[in-house]
Amino acid sequence: MKNFRRITAALCVLAMLFSLCACAKHEKYEAVFITDVGDIYDRSYNSVVWDGVKSYAADYGASCKYYRPSQRGTTYFFRAIRKAIKHGAKAVVCHGDEFLDAVVRAAERWEDVKFIIVDSTEKDLPDNVLAVSYSTLDAGYLAGYASVFNGFQRLGFQGSYPSDNYVNYCFGFIQGAERAAEDINLGAVSVDIKVRFLKSDETELDAEARAKLWYSTGTQAIFACGTRVFAAVASAAERNIGSWVIGADTDKSYVSDAVLTTAEKSVSMSVYRALESVKNGSFSGGRSVKFGIADDGVRLDLSRSAFTQFTQSDYDAIAARIKADPTMISSLVTADDAKSTVLGDESELSSLFSLNCVILSVN
Secondary structure, X not given: OHHHHHHHHHHXXXXXXXXXXXXXXXXXXXXXXXXXXXXXXXXXXXXXXXXXXXXXXXXXXXXXXXXXXXXXXXXXXXXXXXXXXXXXXXXXXXXXXXXXXXHHHHHHHOOOOEEEEEOOOOOOOOOOEEEEXXXXXXXXXXXXXXXXXXXXXXXXXXXXXXOHHHHHHHHHHHHHHHHHHHHOOOOOOOEEEEEEEOOOOOOHHHHHHHHHHHHHOOOOEEEEEOHHHHHHHHHHHHOOOOOEEEEEEOOOOOOXXXXXXXXXXXXXXXXXXXXXXXXXXXXXXXEEEEEOHHHOOXXXXXXXXXXXXXXXXXXXXXXXXXXXXXXXXXXOOOHHHHOOOOOOOHHHHHHOOOOOOEXXXXX
């Protein structure tokens, strides 16, 4: 009798195990996000991409999941993508150019699966791959405009290095500040903007020391681009009462009470829209699309900003003007116009722009 009970119990356990295995085997996830090894709670790109995937899944009743590759590199990224597809993924979302090789390889193997690469400008892509990027020129423009409209006339910009993205953040910031100064009639040479990109032999300690010096001599807010530079400038702002730092890319308001605003990329929204296009059959791959102010691809979130004079209605007004007159952005100086310019040379930098209200200095 005891043996019979033991055998019965063992059979029940085996049945449960087979049942669980069968369930796991048949799990299907329509939309999958492959993280950059980090987790989805990084309050950075992984978080905002995943938010877009989750929102899409909730609104359309789709199943979704994320996978964390065991290591960085094409081999490990490809394995994670393959696992997602084995579990039924119809759309796979990745972030950054480091995924390009793995995505292209997977796209050529699984032609019926759609792939979305966030923050990539790659154009030579298979037809089932869409690269999504954001205009940092537009984002910087909003930050510069809002800062001056808010009453700041002594500003700074620090970048980790002069990549096209960071240079465009800087150039947009300068030209947005100029437009705001004109709009509120500040007059000639009324806004001072200090500009500095870290040199190859400089570190975040140099960025922090420079920020301390700028703040101590009257700079009110510094737009800091690059993870290390932002952390350094934020630290300096916290130690100087009344000083502010502006972040870039993804929301930085949680970092410090000294964060004035963030020139954000609307990553979650663009991921949602791309997945939506897969769902409704309008997905168009083999290309790169860039989102800016005109399509709400970049923004300042006023609910997480510390402006006292620049209001939501002011923000809506400048965004509406740009949407109505695209030349406000298309006529701006960009990083492409500065390929032969020494950005550390004050006269060369200033010569790029037709500025009346803003005066530039390189420190």
